[in-house]
Amino acid sequence: MRQPIQDSVWNDVMQYMRVRFEDLARGWFARLEPVSLDRGILTISAENPPQVRYLNEHCTRAFSEALQAATGRIMTVQFESRTAEPAPKPLSFETEEGELHLGGENVFRNFVTGPCNRLAHAAAMAASENPGRAYNPLFIHGGAGLGKTHLLQAVCHRVRNDNPNFRLAYLSCETFSNHFLEAVERGAMHQFRYRYRHADLLVIDDIQFLAARERSQEEFFHTFNTLHQSERQIVLSADCSPEEIPSLEDRLVSRFNSGLVASVDRPCLETRMAIVRAKAKLRCIDAPEDVVKLIAARYDANVRELTGALHKIDLLSQTQGGKIDLNIAREALGMPKPQTQVAIPDILNTVATMYNVRLSDLQGKKRTRSIAFPRHICMYLARELTPLSLEEIGGYFGGRDHSTVIHAHRLIGDRRKTDDQLDQTLDKLRLTLRNNH
Ligand code: ADP
């Protein structure tokens, strides 16, 4: 395209700008282009709308002066942009952005009830079957990982399922607060209020975070009142009861208490076992009862830990043939191997072989040294390696009483302190017996 003015003239203009209007000139001036000249008005193009705004605000007179100096004629300028203004970013709360996603598994069907959560569960069911009328607001509180989010999402699933036209707003307290601030910043309070004050169901998770945000609290108070007055269901969760939330305004505490406040507590062993069974079934994991019990007994504070343990066990079992048993479970959970139980018949057999005596002699009455010594060793090992009582051990040796066992135990125990060979033999026997299991 032909330049509307000669290159040399344009160069003079730019040179003039750089020298005479040093404080106005910017690096990007090098990329300005003369576009057209019409009836004494030179159109100059810039890269983008912000540059054009700058030029219009600060540089019109300077460019006119530079043009007159370069051409000797009276000229004016106008600026245009080579690119369009980018479209404004849509408001987050008018898009789905920031809304929490409903986990598919977090439905009532998958929620295991027990004494710890029965009330919260029943209230959540009632609120979702009769939104706005049963318990409003419903406030569920409890420690981490005890099912609050699960129940909140179950309400959303049920309400959405039963009332497809309902407008649901399910979000974290954090998101509510961020949306509010965005609305303030971008002058979009009207849209913000429309979004949240026209919801049929407002569900906010972890509302305790509202306490730290004064302005969001104020806005939430009004949102709450509007919805409540028009019988729209509000469901909230927090990590503690309304009055325990630090620096939450009294008027909000009393609003939260005006419906139903229900807690979810730590589940008891039975409920934990039921939860592990339910999670295993959901994921098609075949977990035997002793493993279910092991997991439930070990983790008692947080349901997430129960699920985590089940997954670890499942993962390890997949590397070892796919079958889950107690040993795999203990290994997956980093538990030490249980001390192997040694049985008396094993001790008798092992000692009889080593000392070349008959079993019947070990258990009989003979007191010759070649028999009595290995018998004492058997009693000593039985005392050391089995949980049996002295009487029970005596019973294996022809009904001898407990003092005989104590005597044998002391005898061998004392002797091994001074007799290295015996000490080594006993270590060997112990090892053999433990490894046989
Ligand atoms: P919170 O929100 O109270 O921290 P979540 O609702 O996120 O806890 O629960 C953590 C995990 O435990 C989730 O996977 C949830 O499905 C599960 N969970 C908690 N309580 C139960 C329950 N009673 N029955 C079944 N799953 C549960």
Ligand code: MG
């Ligand atoms: Mg949660």
